[in-house]
Amino acid sequence: MAKRESSPKDLGASTNQGVELTRSEAQSELLRELVAHLRQNRNQLREEWVGRISETRLLTAMTKEEIFAEATSVYDSYVEALETETFEALQAYARNLSERIIPRGVETHEVVGIVLLLRDVLARSLFAKYQTDFKKLNRILDAYEPAANRIANTVAVGFVQERERVIRQQQEAIRELSTPVLQVRERLLILPIIGVIDPQRARQLTEQLLRGIRTNRAKVVVIDITGVAAMDVTVANHLVQTVEASRLLGATVIVTGLSPEIAQTLVTIGVDLGKMNTVGDLQGGIEQAERLLGYKVVTLAEPR
Amino acid sequence: MEVPILKQGDVLIATFQAALSDADLNHLRGGLVRQVVKHRSRGVIVDVTAMDVMDSFASRTLREIAHMIRLRGAETVIVGIQPEVAFAMVQLGLTLEGVATALDLEEGLAYLIQKFKSVEQRE
Secondary structure: OHHHHHOHHHOOOOOOHHHHHHHHHHHHHHHHHHHHHHHHOHHHHHHHHHHHHHHOOOOOOOOHHHHHHHHHHHHHHHHHHHHHOOOHHHHHHHHHHHHHHHHHOOOHHHHHHHHHHHHHHHHHHHHHHOOOOHHHHHHHHHHHHHHHHHHHHHHHHHHHHHHHHHHHHHHHHHHHHOOOOEEEEOOEEEEEEEOOOOHHHHHHHHHHHHHHHHHHOOOEEEEEEEEOOOOOHHHHHHHHHHHHHHHHOOOEEEEEOOOHHHHHHHHHOOOOOOOOEEEOOHHHHHHHHHHHHOOOOOOOOOOO | OOOOEEEEOOEEEEEOOOOOOHHHHHHHHHHHHHHHHHOOOOEEEEEOOOOOOOOHHHHHHHHHHHHHHHHOOOEEEEEOOOHHHHHHHHHOOOOOOOOEEEOOHHHHHHHHHHHHHHHHHHO
């Protein structure tokens, strides 16, 4: 809060240290007064806030009763944070709130919006209360604004962090699901890859494949990348490394379904084609794998 | 720690029991290259299942072993490289070029027997 004291309108008062100190104490005093005011008018201000929320059509995913219940606890945590000037409890509350409302589809702008609304509603009530004493209003706002802004900041950051955590979790889940290593014949694995491969997913694919080779005692692996539109140089290099690592485990890798873009990338990084075994499509890849393993597919009867 | 070299028919089998020092690796190289002719072996299997780290010296020595043994008239296959070790190796660029590899001892033996057969057919 000390920073605020050098703002232009305080210049006259903050010319020496002693004055600043007394002002700082005075500021906590003001903050206490402010909190008392907010406690006193809790019901009225809260209702006004909820009214403004529905007016501006925020939190449309929630019912009126839910908004009211949440608003009450947000209001109380807000006042408490103002009073104690500690934000840990509020942070925890913001995280908890985010956890509950993110699955309901509440957007970041809504959360930021309602906190800013509350800030405005409270500021207006201060205007109303001190409209006769402009100097005092100024000092009260000096105490209120930094704290209020920090609260808004804390809640918004808490919400965004929670969102990011959820996204990370989902990414992990998708990754787990998206790397199936399947055995199609004795000693023959296929690894169909679909979607975008980032370096992290590439790494996971490799780990799963190498483990799969070991557990299934595979001799040949077909990696099908028909579903991958493009890959960058890092991932392409990783693919080459995967092929080499598989060879160290005694398995031959056949890569199928290379798109023209990926072929271009591989040529650009100058991959050694002697090491890469590539076939046009998955069917061709499996046929070649069967040849390598000594299988021969014969038709027993004319198809009906 | 010395690596025991076992003779099994036409094949010599050297199994690493633990991580080896550089001196042990050199010793193993000498032993294998000498014994492969002494026993008139046609194949050598180096089993590295117990190795959880493969540094550049170890992988270079393995490659040298394989190439020297080829010059002495036999085939070498490295077996039992762990998945994590394999990936760490390729990331370091240690790809054991020109050296045959197999999943484990059983696969390695199968590979050598296959190799012997194809040589006999050619003759």
